[in-house]
Amino acid sequence: MTFALTPERESHLAEILSRYPNRMAATIPVLHLCQEQNGWVSEEIMEWVAHRLGISAAHVKGVATFYTLFNKEPVGRHQVWVCRTLSCALNGADALLHHCEKRLGVHVGGTTKDGSVTLRTAECLAACGQAPMMQVDRDYHENLTLADVDTILDRLTRS
Numbered sequence: 001m002t003f004a005l006t007p008e009r010e011s012h013l014a015e016i017l018s019r020y021p022n023r024m025a026a027t028i029p030v031l032h033l034c035q036e037q038n039g040w041v042s043e044e045i046m047e048w049v050a051h052r053l054g055i056s057a058a059h060v061k062g063v064a065t066f067y068t069l070f071n072k073e074p075v076g077r078h079q080v081w082v083c084r085t086l087s088c089a090l091n092g093a094d095a096l097l098h099h100c101e102k103r104l105g106v107h108v109g110g111t112t113k114d115g116s117v118t119l120r121t122a123e124c125l126a127a128c129g130q131a132p133m134m135q136v137d138r139d140y141h142e143n144l145t146l147a148d149v150d151t152i153l154d155r156l157t158r159s
Ligand code: FES
Pocket: 083, 084, 085, 086, 087, 088, 089, 123, 124, 125, 126, 127, 128, 129, 131, 133
């Protein structure tokens, strides 16, 4: 097993574990911590998490594969999640998504050739009053126009 957290993240891990009544309850935040470092959650990382938490690898894999926010394969440096649920759909999410695909040269699920962006869709992200919206990494972008999307994608593909 070669995966290891950085010293800073090891400290964060200790802090996470101190907040939960048992180690199994910390599975999700620990997976997030690992993904933050590695970009995605590999089989090796799932086994590492199971080992560190003293729980079964099957439980960790069950959690990691249930939640779409855990990447099970390598992704771009940035992730764009376009909401397609009702409010966003009624306010132009499809056009927004097609615009993203065209601008990035990828289909949903794909990563740009330069590795800068992975494009995804999401179910309601609880910002329905500001539809259409998309999440970029950890930030919400709301009431989007296609021009707004251009500005956001330009910034992402340059970074
Ligand atoms: S429908 Fe898009 S945020 Fe709720």
